[in-house]
Amino acid sequence: MATSQGRDTSGTSTLPPGYAALHSSFRWQVPQHFNMAQACSRRWAEAPGATKRIVICAYSTSAESIFYSYSQLQEQANRLSHVLAARGVQRGDRVGIVLPQRFETAVAYMAVMQMGAVAMPLSMLFGPEALEFRLQDSEAVVAICDAGSLPALAGVRHTCPQLRAVVGVGLAGADAALLSGPLDAAWEAALRASPDTFEPVNTLAEEPAVLIYTSGTTGNPKGALIPHRALIGNLSGFVASQNWFGFDGKTNQRSNAVFWSPADWAWTGGLMDALLPTLYFGRPIVAYHGRFSPQTALELMRDCGVTHTFLFPTALKAMMKAYPGAGGAKGKTVRQQFKLKLDAIMSAGEAVGDAVFGYCEKQLGVKPNEMFGQTEMNYIVGNCNLRYPSKPGSMGMGYPGHRVAVIDEAGNECPVGVPGDVALNRLDVHGQPDPIFFLGYWKNPKATDAKFTGDWCRTGDLAVRDADGYLWYQGRSDDVFKAAGYRIGPGEIENCLVKHPAVINAAVVPKPDAERGALVKAYVVIAPDFVAACAGNSSATAQFHAQLTVELQAHVKGQLAPYEYPKEIEFVDALPMTTTGKVQRRVLRLQEEARYAATRA
Template sequence: MPTRSVRDNANTPASITTPVKSDTGNLPAGYQRLHSQFRWQVPEVFNIAQVCSQRWAEAPDTAQRVAIRCYADGALQSAHSYAELQEQANRLSNLLVALGVRRGDRVAIVMPQRFETAVAYMAVLQMGAVAMPLSMLFGPEALGYRLQNSEAVLALADQTALPSLQLLRADCPQLQTVIGVGRRENTRSVDEVNYAEALARSSARYLPVATTADDPAILIYTSGTTGNPKGALLAHRALIGNLSGFVSSQNWFGFDGRANADSRAVFWSPADWAWTGGLMDALLPTLYFGCTIVAQAERFDPQGALQLLGRCGVTHTFLFPTAIKAMMKACPGTARKTVQQQYGLKLQALMSAGEAMGDAVFGYCEQQLGVTPNEMFGQTEINYIVGNCALHWPPRPGSMGMGYPGHRVAVIDEDGVECPTGVAGDVALNRFDVHGDPDPIFFLGYWKNEAATQDKFTGNWCRTGDLAVRDAEGYLWYQGRSDDIFKSAGYRIGPGEIENCLVKHPAVANAAVVPKPDAGRGSLVKAYVVLAPDALAACGNSTRARTALQAQLTQELQAHVKGMLAPYEYPKEIEFVDALPMTTTGKVQRRVLRLQEEARARGEPDA
């Protein structure tokens, strides 16, 4: 079978083989062939900005293609071509050079989904500097730690983030300049630059730095759920490593056997461009393929998201399970019309990641959104390594999928030995693919933390810290984070299956399961439950009605889980809460709840 390149371009970094569907059996015959014929193509000289912007802007037939469509309040605010993206990036690069930014310097980008954010990434990357995404949700302490640790020399920030940054100036001596993006007025502060005026004065011509594929490009800090966050340093080649997974999870992203992807694909995700999911799984790969990405900086709203998907004709998306759960509760569909029909959805692919989806959410996507979801798994350090592709191998509800082409994935034990089928172990990625070639997805290391980098590896295996079981056909089944698994009365408990079961109840919007210390059993299964809007509305403002409902639901939910799972898995205690602690990337922080239970057991008051 011939191998087709991702792009008919001199900088094509990877090859994609179109698999053949199996005539018999559950696994497609083309899956193993896809892996065996896939070869990484990593050029020595490679720059993310060049392949995501410059090459499209310089080609006459693609220069005016829309790169970014910006929406606010449900309406189109502006549309920007690849030519405009590159011109603005050139102007910003020249401005940053004038302000003293040099190759290898860290530049903080504190902006939401907007055109200027994409410009900032392209400008910094084509300079050979290192882009450091920072979430708009970060408070002064979170911002301060990352700015200090990275020794960032300049920050490009949305005007709403400026007050927090100004508070940190005294504690961040390396931070020489803060540029407020979107500010209309001039400032007299020597530390600030009027973005619009400065760009207008800068030249629209810039000669990009010739970076190697191994040069550092992006510094992203992990969520820090166990101590201070660690900065994962990614090379330019990390984008190359993402592509086989991105194309697969997006059902080939418009590929139809030709060398080029369909440029009419439209992508949108609520994932913040300051995180791996938004930057590496959405913005950069969409631009790499010369397609259009929708930008919307507003807070996620399930009905608003569905309206946006329909109004913009979005064909490909990445949605967290938490977001889909919110859609499922707010917009369940009717007997006459599915959600797809109500909102005019045109989805061709939906990727989901961050947590296990579960069959309830999986079924909603198929029956109401009209698309079979492709679950994906990866980490900041080694992103987009496992997942599904509904177009070429059948996803199974609740399964993480299988290793994407080019990635040698295994479930290993403490000694780095691959676990037998059906035995839980640590999901790990080998530094080398099945051909013995280096996998380009690997991060360069943790910033200024060589010990943590070494601890991440067992030989050539990079451990994720996530547990899974591999079945006889090669599918991985997520068991939870290694520190989320607990024992109750001698039974090993994984929270994901119980949470999925709870969410199937119509009164439950979301749930988290953690151990509650118990002298007799070691720990009890405890569930934190967020009620669905309809259940809350039925109570009105009556505290008595809500208390009665919670008492009734406690019994219902316990019986619900008992009837669907093993008897030892039902939650012995249920606590109803208004919201679960979440990371800024939409993951439930079970650790916060677990520590809360441990503190309560010691008699300490809630924080």
């Protein structure tokens, strides 16, 4: 990592001067006592103008948006804290929050955390089985939900004996009838009957604030216990990836910064990369509970004056295909067409790739800042085009305060160009503890220990470091494979495929092969305009697929190494995705293995 001399610790690369200066001068300032709710809500509610300072803009495509102030946020949080305390919630207890992007969701987080309790985000997309596991494993005592999540929650209450109460938000009469038991409450009535002041718990920065369960791609999901101090650890990456968000007047950033992301507030990307850091800086965030579409996203950003956003690569790819922008010197860009005010775009979850990078720069008017992190230690690597140049397709470098390296199996730093595991050291570049780390996996010390090699915390994601210090994503360790003796990273091939106008998304996995071990296979989603050309005609569709297969293979051969082109292409309507916008290559890989086993039976 960077030193005051501007070179990494291995002495093999020279880092950009601006980047080196940021690292050499940056130091963490973590107080002994710190509470996320105090930092994100109460301090703004107690500041002058709190009744006029907007915190949430609830956006609707069919009606006027509703605006809520920081004063309202804190008042409602105080009332909810009393409601929860009356139902036995104490310091350290887990409270499930099963809500979409809405004002009440922000209220719930603030109310739980200012009590010293632990907020447990739960996705609205979870079915009964997923909810049951997390509620049981966490031993949650209360759950807060709305009508959309109530049926699934009601179905598992009898198997969650420690769940003493359910608080329902915005429930109609029929929905409210599903609630049972003397400890249950309807949000609106319960809050009206509660005091609007509350004495917060003076938590230690080291105390747990949030329990977020990982996606569980292998085995049961693990609960990552996040301390209050982790928000401080997040801030350097958030500020940098959003081109110095929160420091108005010191850059070209507007004073009326507005944030929005389609990322669910129940996930790390929505909670720690969007909601909480935006509130930390006292800015407004847009809440929209609806299905993502390129048109809705662009209209929302136009109508709400969004200046900063976090958009998954899959969302940007969809926008790129739906709104490519006009060509020629006089043609309008997408930014001009929708009158966008974007100052920064952060993207994470998958590699951005140079095709999407170019689209953002030319059509949206902003170079995207790619970011990389995990639930356990979020916002650790990325770009900041305002302070140091990004390289299209690169993950970037460690954000200020974080000592990041690419390491081998023994925990040694890999030379330039050699793939290894992206890892974060417990200590920063000055030898001080990095506040971003999670406390450990809930009730799973063995898994916590396995995450570390000495002081290095492994991410399980592979990358190579170039001579300038930039990291280049190679895929999850279980996504990279060998075909005919060659090491294949799917990201580069997928990025190449998406550059073709007929491809809206792609995933590359190994197809088992008796002779070569594996073949490169691509699953491809065709752009709607190309699908429409042969819709309803099976013969024409088959012929089109055959022609497109040859064309795509030649397309990859012309840009990448000969061994990287997909030997087989399967066209699908959609790729399996996680709720956080990542392609589930593992699902496709297991599918290929099952097909191969069936042919050998």
